Amino acid sequence: MKTMLISNITIVNHDQVEFIGDLFLKDGKIEKVGQNLLVEADVRIDASSKEWTVVPGYIDMHIHGSAGFDVMDATEEALRGMAYSLVKEGTTSFLATTMTQAIDAIDAALENIARFVNHADEAELLGVHLEGPFVSTKRGGAQPVEHMIVPSIDQFNKWQQLSGNQIKQITVAPELSNGLSFVESLSEQGIVVSIGHSDATVVEVEQAVKSGVRQATHLFNQMRPFHHREPGVVGAVLIEERVKTEIIVDFIHCHSDAVKMAYLLKKSSGVILITDAMRAKGLANGDYDLGGQTVHVTEQGAHLSNGALAGSVLTMDAAVRNIQKVAGCSLQELVAMSSFNAAKQLNLANKGYIAEGFDADLVILDKGLHVQKTICRGNLVFEN
Incomplete structure (x- = not known):
């Protein structure tokens, strides 16, 4: 399974104030959520020059x-x-x-x-x-x-x-x-x-x-x-x-x-x-x-x-x-x-949220809420 680092992106959950941070994905899961994560990854997505948001x-x-x-x-x-x-x-x-x-x-x-x-x-x-x-x-x-x-x-x-x-x-x-x-x-x-x-x-x-x-x-x-x-x-x-x-x-x-x-x-x-x-x-x-x-x-x-x-x-x-x-x-x-x-x-304890241990099911959106990238269980499956 490939690893992925998504950095400098606005992270949104239903119950949190959005913040700019990094996500490290491994083996289909969200391994780390933080800022300035220093990790090696097979796939890297840097949103620093974009107005991108990541949501579940x-x-x-x-x-x-x-x-x-x-x-x-x-x-x-x-x-x-x-x-x-x-x-x-x-x-x-x-x-x-x-x-x-x-x-x-x-x-x-x-x-x-x-x-x-x-x-x-x-x-x-x-x-x-x-x-x-x-x-x-x-x-x-x-x-x-x-x-x-x-x-x-x-x-x-x-x-x-x-x-x-x-x-x-x-x-x-x-x-x-x-x-x-x-x-x-x-x-x-x-x-x-x-x-x-x-x-x-x-x-x-x-x-x-x-x-x-x-x-x-x-x-x-x-x-x-x-x-x-x-x-x-x-x-x-x-x-x-x-x-x-x-x-x-x-x-x-x-x-x-x-x-x-x-x-x-x-x-x-x-x-x-x-x-x-x-x-x-x-x-x-x-x-x-x-x-x-x-x-x-x-x-x-x-x-x-x-x-x-x-x-x-x-x-x-x-x-x-x-x-x-x-x-x-x-x-x-x-x-x-x-x-x-x-x-x-549906009692899915591992979906619908961006946090460590949850499934790496993510959507990256632009400012107009159009899909830029889709990630299913840690795999980059769609790029606009």
Whole structure:
């Protein structure tokens, strides 16, 4: 394993005042953090003449595809293509996100993930986000209604076994039959249970949170909206401190004022930036497949023929710039929303922070928050 010294760079964590210092990386870990480090290194990056900042690598908890590939393709080529493509946007780790499909199609995707072994030049596959099929037919969006089923612990356990215990997060509509006991069981197993594609009332959301819901999937999208006499899922999760909210900040899924409202209510500690990207991310506009459905990708986003949004083509670095633009976030807040909060949700004690002993997953940004270099587990995997 090569060693690396990054010197004279502004270092940012979610809970510290930024400072100019040096980082020494060895064997995939951050070996030393300090100033004027006198060490030999195979790779040296000197930022003294640049206005560069280093932040923890971005963690995308909700992504279906990229660069022409999709998790549901159920091939090694697809996962590898995704993992390789994500580093250029600063994403150093991600949850491979499935979608509502026939049981055998989900079986195949999970078995494929269980077999996958990362290469050194790829974003790290942390596990699975199972989005559906335990969701509401009233809030389907791009999730095919014909494959939706009520929550089943037996079915989940079969999938968890097929995945090699890789399912880390699940999106569920807890108001469905068996929903609350399902939430409670998975929460006890340490799964991040996220309410999404749900038509729950505010009372049903409160019950679900008591049972273990700790996250909301793509806030505002495909959930019972806010009404002043029935706050719905949106109203409930915006004021529930125990729940963190994913949000797609592409200004297509949410108006910029809705993004700002979520930031003001949830604060940076309660927001998780995601892309919910599909296979067209990074490619030209045109027609693409999503779970057997044709998705039309234009400047206005990714839509099914019926007009429903079908994921995004958003990149994580653009999400960071976008929320900074509308909410005026500090660098520390951006780190929380793009990395630390996800690491905390997933109980990743070694990610989302720049300190000795942590994984050397880092993104070097210029003053405009554009990715200059990405480092995955101590390897320089992307240079702009």
